[in-house]
Amino acid sequence: MKKPLIITISFSFLLAMGIMAWSYVPTPEAIAPPLHVQTENEYEELLLQFGLGSKMAEYGVPGTSFAFIKNGELHWAKGYGVLQAGGDEPIDTETLFSVGSVSKVGTAVLILKLLEEGSVNIDEDVNQYLSSWQVPENEYTREQAVTLRHIMSHTAGLTVHGFADFYPV
Incomplete structure (x- = not known):
């Protein structure tokens, strides 16, 4: 008795999904035209x-x-x-902003592009790719080296204690 009910519910669900997929067809007005900015x-x-x-x-x-x-x-x-609320120092094209965590996405994309090209191996010791700083050896890294995969998945055990323009709330 349960099997026909499950089949009926599953079929109804698939039918509803199909109808919903067909129900929206964007009009030409709804599709944004490409930008052709010249000036x-x-x-x-x-x-x-x-x-x-x-x-x-x-x-x-x-x-x-x-x-x-x-x-x-x-x-x-x-x-x-302006640079700060209530201030009068204007923002210009030379003003530096901290990108913070936004850089993680861009970095991951670039690393995966290098992986695709065969230039890096995300499962090998990350220190082979680092020059100005190395992941310090410790009791954990002696057992298993930190890899790019660990870093990108936030499982490397690395932490940041702040940076110059970071002010804890």
Whole structure:
């Protein structure tokens, strides 16, 4: 008795999923056209359309900067706002920002690209790829070397005690 019920529920679920998949067909208006920005004014206009000023105010962002890169070359860059809330030091294209944890994603992508090319092995001792700093040897690394796989999966046992622009809350 249970088997027909399970089959009926499974079939109903698959049917519902199929109907849902067919129910949305984007219209040409819903598909964003590719950007063909040519001039500095067009970049500014793009950010204004996004609502840059109101988004900065909404999220309490005192300053930010944008850069548009095309075919590996910088096409346009500009800073907006100030370095600190209530301050008067403006953000410009030379202002340095800490990317924090965002760099983990980019680093992982680059490492996996190198893996794909055969330039690295993510299961070998990471120290063979490091030059200015090495993972120190200790009781744990004597048993098993730290690998890129460990680092990328946050299982290496490494920790950061802070960095110059990190202020604990």
